Amino acid sequence: MDKVNQHLLGPRKHRLYRGHRAKSLSITEEELVEIRARERTFDGAYWRTAMKSFSAGMIIIRLFAHVFYKIGIIFVAFGMAILGISILRRRAAGDVFDQRAPFVTSGFWVMMTTLVSTVTYGIMFVMIMSL
């Protein structure tokens, strides 16, 4: 196996992965598959959701009438909440290189996201109706 690209391993370069340092670690196929799955979820899905919310808020703030200003700000706040949830979720996800610990599914985080989005949609509903 080739050497791993450093940025894949994150900022913690001094810790040991399976007893190896990050420089001399060679990742197996299974670990690569796991890492890809995590990147698809945390870098792909969560990040994309936050980016979409940010861009929608920007478009609403810049292009729309001045009445919709607050709605755009709510979009941006929703994107920031999703970003924070994604950071906490990534921390709560276990270690790829230590498969001994049991896997905890993301029901709690899905509940948190649902709560945040429901509150956001409710606020936006009220604001649109009272325009």
Place this chain on the structure above:
Amino acid sequence: MNELEQHPLDVAAQSPLPKRPLSTTIPKGNVSFSDDSRNWSKENPVTQNQTPSSTTSELRNRQENRPTASTATSNINTCSTANTSSINNTTTGAESAGSPKQLSRRNTGPGGRLLPEEEEEEPEPLRWTSRLSSFIREIYDQCSPSLTLENKGSIARDHLANERTYLAWLRTSLSMITVGVAITQLFRLQSESGTPTKKLIKIAELGRPLGTSRYFHSQTVLSYGQFPASRGSVILATVTVLAVLLACFIIVILQGRAS
């Protein structure tokens, strides 16, 4: 050294080592432990070649017999054995939980989550902060929606894919909301720039519930997004989107006729 001053671990293990002859030959006076061992090795020089291996094995036995420091480490050990034993099996976590080697699963919690075995209660009264935190953790363990499964095979990847699907539904609802806000803005622009007749204002009033109906739609989409995608949710989403598009089309046509 007295016998009372022995190491507590040695007392707990009740010393499976073979009884040394020094216990019989200990004089009544103060004799330190190192002196004893030296005397003993001098007394029995013949058995010294055999004793190291035997003593190490006895020590290993004693370490195995020693009560485990924490149940978490034992759980981790069982998990690792489960990983190595059934690494080729492409089973889900729910099926393979019954075998006694693997983690014990309780049926009380929702989804059969894994719970560590109860530790023995400490007799000391805890501080109120730790009691509060343990209480909160207990409540969280009782009613948290996340499951704890064995990490083997493709279980982690499957659940991460489920999460991704949910986020895709969330993104769909977000884009729906954006389009709804855009449509509301469109109707407002038309009502402002066009001839300010009462009919146009009424149509603009219709446009607002149209934009907000997308909210309801997106909320249904969101609530369905928590479950694995099925035919029902897809059919419902398609039908709702088609209905909203038809309503938009009809409203635009009515507006053209009115003007």
